[in-house]
Structures are given as C-alpha cells and as structure tokens.
Amino acid sequence: MGKKKKEQKRIAKKLLNKYRLVILNEDTFEERVSFKLNRLNVFVIVSITGIFLIAFTTILIAFTPLREYIPGYSSTSLNLKAAKLESTTDSLNQVMRVNQTYYNSILKVLTGDVKTVEFDIDSAIQSQKLNPEEVDLSPSEADIQLREEVAREDKYSLFSGDKTVADFSWFPPVEGTITSGFDVNEKHFGIDVAVPKDAPIKSAASGTVLLAEWTADTGHVIIVEHGNDIITVYKHNSSLTKRQGEKVKAGEVIATAGSTGELSTGPHLHFELWRNGYPTDPTNFIDFE
Incomplete structure (x- = not known):
C-alpha cells in the first residue's frame, strides 16, 4: 500500500510541478511574455479547446448553409427542386392515365366493340381524386356567401352552362x-x-x-x-x-x-x-x- 501511495504522490507531483514559459527578444534577450504552467493546466486547456472546436464545427455544419459544401450533404435547393419535380411527374402521370382511358374508349367506338357505357371522362378524373369521405366537404361561411352571390347573378342569365343533346341545333x-x-x-x-x-x-x-x-x-x-x-x-x-x-x-x-x-x-x-x-x-x- 505504501508503494502505491508513493506512486500516486509522484504522479501528482509531476502534474502539479510548475514550469515557466518565457518568450524572449532574440537580439537583446529581453523578456517579452512569460506564463506559469503545469502539466495539469496544459491538459485542461487543450481538452477545453478541443471540445470547443468540435462543438463549433458541429453547429457550423448542422445549422448553416456551409454544410452543402461538405461531400455527402445534399443541397437544399436541389431537394426543393426534386420535390417539385416529383409532384409535377405525379400530376402528369395522372393526366396521362385519364387520357389513355379516354383514347381507349374512342377506339372502342371506332371498332364497335362496346357492350355498354364504359367510360365517362368526368368519372375517370374523379377516380384519380381523393375519396370525398376522407375530406371535409362542408362549405365555409365565405363559400356559402359566394354561392349565394353567384346564384343571384345567374338567376337572370340568358345562357345555360351545360347543354344536353336536345339543346343543340343539329x-x-x-x-x-x-x-x-x-x-x-x-x-x-x-x-x-x-x-x-x-x-x-x-x-x-x-x-x-x-x-x-x-x-x-x-x-x-x-x-x-x-x-x-x-x-x-x-x-x-x-x-x-x-x-x-x-x-x-x-x-x-x-x-x-x-x-x-x-x-x-x-x-x-x-x-x-x-x-x-x-x-x-x-x-x-x-x-x-
């Protein structure tokens, strides 16, 4: 036990031994700056400096645009463009599906291969939309007022917006x-x-x-x-x-x-x-x- 205590005291003495760091003028040997240091102080200062640098670098990468210049990080503007392109592509695919169904129906008309009514372009468009049961369809107060205003304007309209076959002059x-x-x-x-x-x-x-x-x-x-x-x-x-x-x-x-x-x-x-x-x-x- 005595030997172990002596070893601990020797290590503590080494850590606490004071040293003097002096900066001299090379020509005149005039002392310009001096510091009193020991091994423990140097270790603490180096550790705190390292922790500060790591924390500062992490914040700089996580919360500033500088991270875009680091390999492996994607650009924010590119992410926004990619999301916009994905949305546009999805919309175009939906329109293409509706048009393809419509053209297939027209081809059936040409060839006479139609059993019953199989296609209504309005229903095809509606099928691509959300289920009304999943959406709140109740009108807002502003919507109700707008509908009443439009109804008053259309009350004396001379033209009908939706013609039937009988309305045409054939x-x-x-x-x-x-x-x-x-x-x-x-x-x-x-x-x-x-x-x-x-x-x-x-x-x-x-x-x-x-x-x-x-x-x-x-x-x-x-x-x-x-x-x-x-x-x-x-x-x-x-x-x-x-x-x-x-x-x-x-x-x-x-x-x-x-x-x-x-x-x-x-x-x-x-x-x-x-x-x-x-x-x-x-x-x-x-x-x-």
Missing part, C-alpha cells in the same frame, strides 16, 4: 334512306344511311375534329367533338377533308361518302351520336329523310 350530315337503325343489343350504336358514292358528308354541329384516320373495319373515320361531352362519329367514308384538331361549323363538309372498311357492304354513312360515353339514337334529334 344539321343532317346526309339525306337518304336509313337502311339499318340504332340497336344497342346488336352492338350497332348508330344508323346506316344509304347515299350515292362521293356524296358530301357534313358536320352535324359546330365543333373540333377529335380524330381523323383509317381503320381496317370502318375505313376512313372522322370524329367531331361538340363540347359538353357530345361527339359525333362518321364511318366508311371514301375520303376525309378535315384533319385532327381543325375547327368545323355545322353543315360544313368534312368527308365524302364511300364504302371503305371490311364491315361495309355498299356506299353509305354510318353515323353515331354519343353523350358522356353513352350512345344515343340520332333519329331522335336529326331528320335524315
């Missing part, structure tokens, strides 16, 4: 004898009107050409969109005079009659009228004879 695309009528059970979603070859086919109402192309079954086909989810379809034409995206007026020539496509047996026009994806009997609104 123009007969051709005049002739109806050889095959509208029959959903037979998957005949329009009517066949016998006309001379190369007779002019006219647009039943003003609108935009949604599609103008050739198909093996129905030959030259043109589809015109008239707004309010109403479209008209003209099949088995010998040629088309309008292209996709062009604006047309009611009664304007858009094609010439023919007998193109594998499903045609003679010169005629196969005409279809659709509303919200539902086929409608055109003879309820248009006089072809």
